[in-house]
Amino acid sequence: MSDRETPVSRRTLLAGAAAALAGVTLAPGIRLIEVAQAAAEPGKAVSSKVRWGLLIDVGRCVEGCNECVLACNRENGLEGGTRPTDSQWIRIVELKDRRTGRKAQAPVMCQHCANPPCVDVCPTGASFKRADGIVLVDRHTCIGCRYCMMACPYKARSFVHEPLTQQKPDVPRGKGCVESCNLCVHKIDRGDGTTACAEACPTRAILFGDLNDPQSAISRRISEVRTTQLRADLGLDTGVRYTGL
Amino acid sequence: MMAATLPVDRSERRFWWLVAGGGLLLAIGLGAAWYMEHHGHIVTGMSNEVVWGTPHVFAIFLIVAASGVLNIASMASVFGQAHYKPWSRLSGVLSVAMLAGGLMVLMLDLGRPERMVVAATHYNPTSVFAWNVLLYSGMFAAVLVYLWMQLERRMNRYAKAAGVAVLIWRFVLTTGTGLIFAFLVARQAYASAVLPPLFIVMSLAWGMAVFVLARAAVGGETDADLLRRMRNLLGLLVALVLYFMAVYHLTNLYFAKQTAFERFILLDGGAYPWIFWIGYVLIGSIVPMVLVSRATATARTLRVAAALTIVGAFAALYVFIIGGQAFPLEIFPDYEVTSSFRDGAIAAYAPSVPEVLLGLGGVAAAFLISVVGMQVFDIVPARAVEAD
Numbered sequence: 001m002s003d004r005e006t007p008v009s010r011r012t013l014l015a016g017a018a019a020a021l022a023g024v025t026l027a028p029g030i031r032l033i034e035v036a037q038a039a040a041e042p043g044k045a046v047s048s049k050v051r052w053g054l055l056i057d058v059g060r061c062v063e064g065c066n067e068c069v070l071a072c073n074r075e076n077g078l079e080g081g082t083r084p085t086d087s088q089w090i091r092i093v094e095l096k097d098r099r100t101g102r103k104a105q106a107p108v109m110c111q112h113c114a115n116p117p118c119v120d121v122c123p124t125g126a127s128f129k130r131a132d133g134i135v136l137v138d139r140h141t142c143i144g145c146r147y148c149m150m151a152c153p154y155k156a157r158s159f160v161h162e163p164l165t166q167q168k169p170d171v172p173r174g175k176g177c178v179e180s181c182n183l184c185v186h187k188i189d190r191g192d193g194t195t196a197c198a199e200a201c202p203t204r205a206i207l208f209g210d211l212n213d214p215q216s217a218i219s220r221r222i223s224e225v226r227t228t229q230l231r232a233d234l235g236l237d238t239g240v241r242y243t244g245l
Numbered sequence: 246m247m248a249a250t251l252p253v254d255r256s257e258r259r260f261w262w263l264v265a266g267g268g269l270l271l272a273i274g275l276g277a278a279w280y281m282e283h284h285g286h287i288v289t290g291m292s293n294e295v296v297w298g299t300p301h302v303f304a305i306f307l308i309v310a311a312s313g314v315l316n317i318a319s320m321a322s323v324f325g326q327a328h329y330k331p332w333s334r335l336s337g338v339l340s341v342a343m344l345a346g347g348l349m350v351l352m353l354d355l356g357r358p359e360r361m362v363v364a365a366t367h368y369n370p371t372s373v374f375a376w377n378v379l380l381y382s383g384m385f386a387a388v389l390v391y392l393w394m395q396l397e398r399r400m401n402r403y404a405k406a407a408g409v410a411v412l413i414w415r416f417v418l419t420t421g422t423g424l425i426f427a428f429l430v431a432r433q434a435y436a437s438a439v440l441p442p443l444f445i446v447m448s449l450a451w452g453m454a455v456f457v458l459a460r461a462a463v464g465g466e467t468d469a470d471l472l473r474r475m476r477n478l479l480g481l482l483v484a485l486v487l488y489f490m491a492v493y494h495l496t497n498l499y500f501a502k503q504t505a506f507e508r509f510i511l512l513d514g515g516a517y518p519w520i521f522w523i524g525y526v527l528i529g530s531i532v533p534m535v536l537v538s539r540a541t542a543t544a545r546t547l548r549v550a551a552a553l554t555i556v557g558a559f560a561a562l563y564v565f566i567i568g569g570q571a572f573p574l575e576i577f578p579d580y581e582v583t584s585s586f587r588d589g590a591i592a593a594y595a596p597s598v599p600e601v602l603l604g605l606g607g608v609a610a611a612f613l614i615s616v617v618g619m620q621v622f623d624i625v626p627a628r629a630v631e632a633d
Binding site for chain 1: 282284285286287291292293294296297355356357358360361363364367368369371372373374375378425428429430431432435570574576577579580581582583584585586587588592593
C-alpha cells in the first residue's frame with residue numbers, strides 16, 4: 001500500500017458507497033410500493049361484498065354446440081386437446097336421464113365453491129379463494145402435488161403434463177402446476193363484467209354476475225326459477241348454479 | 246458387543262457390493278425422476294383422471310411400513326418383551342430408512358419438486374398433507390432420539406420414554422396417512438372413517454413383514470421362541486388387515502350410492518378385482534396366514550409368508566389408490582354422462598417405466614440407508630444369538 005495522502009478519506013468513501021448502494025437497492029422498492037398503492041385504489045380492491053358466479057340454463061344449451069369451450073380455450077391460451085393429459089377448463093357434459101331417457105347437455109367448469117375442498121387440502125395454500133369468491137391457483141406456490149385434483153368433486157382441475165409455449169400474458173400457466181377455470185379473473189379485474197364462455201354462448205345459456213347483489217340479473221333470475229348446485233349434498237355452496245336439470 | 250460383529254457381513258467387500266447395487270438402483274430412480282421432471286408427467290401413465298399413480302403406491306407402502314417396522318422397538322422398549330430387545334435398534338434404522346425412501350418418491354413425483362421449500366415456507370393449516378409434513382419430520386426426530394437413547398449407554402434409562410413417544414407418534418402418523426384419503430369427501434373410494442384404522446393395521450402388518458425379511462437378510466440364527474412370536478404376530482396382523490378391509494368394503498356395500506363402485510372394484514372392474522382377490526386376498530393374506538399357522542412352520546416359511554404379505558400390500562395399495570381413481574366421479578347421479586373430459590368413463594392407467602423406476606429408487610434409498618446404518622452403527626446383534 002502507498003503512504004501517499006488520498007484525496008478522499010476511506011471513511012468518506014465508504015459512507016458514499018453505502019449511501020449509493022442504499023439508493024440503488026431501496027429506490028426501486030419504494031417506487032414499487034407507490035405503484036402497488038396506486039393500483040389498490042378505493043373501489044378497485046377485491047371485496048367480499050361481491051360474489052361472482054354463473055347461472056347455467058341447461059334448457060338453453062344446444063346439442064352439438066361447444067362455443068363456450070372454444071371461447072375459453074381462446075381466451076386462456078389452452079390448446080384445446082382432449083387427451084387424458086390435456087387441460088380442459090370447461091367441458092360439455094352430455095346427459096341422459098337414467099329413467100326417462102331425456103337428453104340434455106351442460107357445461108361444467110370449476111364451481112367456485114364457497115367452501116372449496118381444493119383450498120382445504122392444498123398443503124401450501126396455492127389453491128385459494130379470492131374475497132370475491134373466485135377460486136384460483138397461485139402458480140408461484142403450487143408444488144404440483146395434485147391433492148386438489150383428488151379432492152375436487154367436479155373433476156374441474158387439470159394438471160399441466162407438458163411444457164407449454166405461446167401462453168397468454170394475462171393467463172400465466174406452467175408445466176407441473178394444477179390449473180382450472182379462473183372465471184376469467186383478468187376480464188373481471190379489467191371491468192369487462194363477463195366471462196369468455198358467457199360472452200360466446202349463442203343462446204345466452206350462461207349468465208354471469210354478482211350473486212350478492214339482489215338487483216343483478218343473475219340474482220333476479222335465481223330468485224325466479226328453481227336452481228340446483230352440483231353435488232349439493234356436499235354443502236359446498238357453489239358459485240355456479242344450474243337450472244333445468 | 247465386539248467390533249467383529251459387523252452387521253452386514255464381516256467382509257467389507259460384501260458391504261461395498263451392497264452399497265454399489267443399492268446406489269446403482271437409486272441412481273436409476275433419480276434419473277427417472279429427472280426424466281419425468283424434464284418432460285413433464287406426460288411420460289408417465291398418470292393423467293387428469295388417475296392423478297396419483299405407481300410412485301404413490303411405492304411411497305405409501307414405504308411410509309406406512311416405516312411406522313410398522315417399529316413394532317419391534319415398541320415390543321422391546323414399551324411392552325418389555327426381552328426377545329425383541331436385541332433387534333429394536335435395527336427396527337429404528339429401518340424405519341428412518343423407509344420413511345426417507347417414501348418421502349423421496351413423493352417429493353420427486355411432484356410437478357414442481359424444486360419448490361419443495363415452498364411446502365415449508367407456505368403452510369396451510371387445514372391441509373392433511375401439511376399436517377403430514379409435520380408428522381413425518383416429527384417421526385424422523387422421534388425415531389432418531391429413540392435410537393440415540395438406545396445406542397448411548399448413559400441414555401439407556403430414557404429408552405422406554407422415547408419408545409412410548411415413538412409408539413404414540415406411529416399411531417398418529419398412520420392415522421394422518423389414512424386421513425389423506427378419508428377426507429376426500431367427493432370420491433366413492435375414499436370418504437370413509439374406516440380408513441385411518443385400516444392404515445394403522447396395514448402399517449403393523451407390512452412393517453412386521455419387512456422386519457422379518459430384513460432380519461433374515463442380516464443373517465444369524467434366531468432362537469425358536471422369537472421365531473414363534475414373530476410368526477404368530479405376523480399372522481394376527483395380516484388377519485387384522487383383512488378384517489378391516491372387509492369392514493371397509495362391507496360398509497360401502499351397505500350404502501346404495503356406493504354399490505356401483507364396489508361392483509367395479511370387487512367384480513367387473515377389469516384388472517382391479519383380479520389384483521384384489523388373487524393378489525391381495527389370496528396370495529397376500531390367506532396364503533401367509535396359512536403358512537404361519539402351521540405347526541411345522543420354519544424360519545424359511547416365515548420368510549415366504551412375509552414376502553407374500555408385501556406382495557399383497559402392493560396389490561392392495563394399487564387397487565385402493567389407482568382403482569379408486571379409475572372409477573368416475575358421480576357429478577350427475579340421475580344421468581348417464583359422457584364428455585370430452587371422460588366424465589362417466591372408467592379411466593385407463595398403465596404404470597410407465599419411469600414411474601416404476603422412481604418407486605424402486607425409493608426402495609433403493611431405503612435399502613442404502615439401512616445398509617450404511619447397519620455398517621456404521623453397532624445396531625445388529627449379528628451372531629449374538631449364537632454367542633448367547
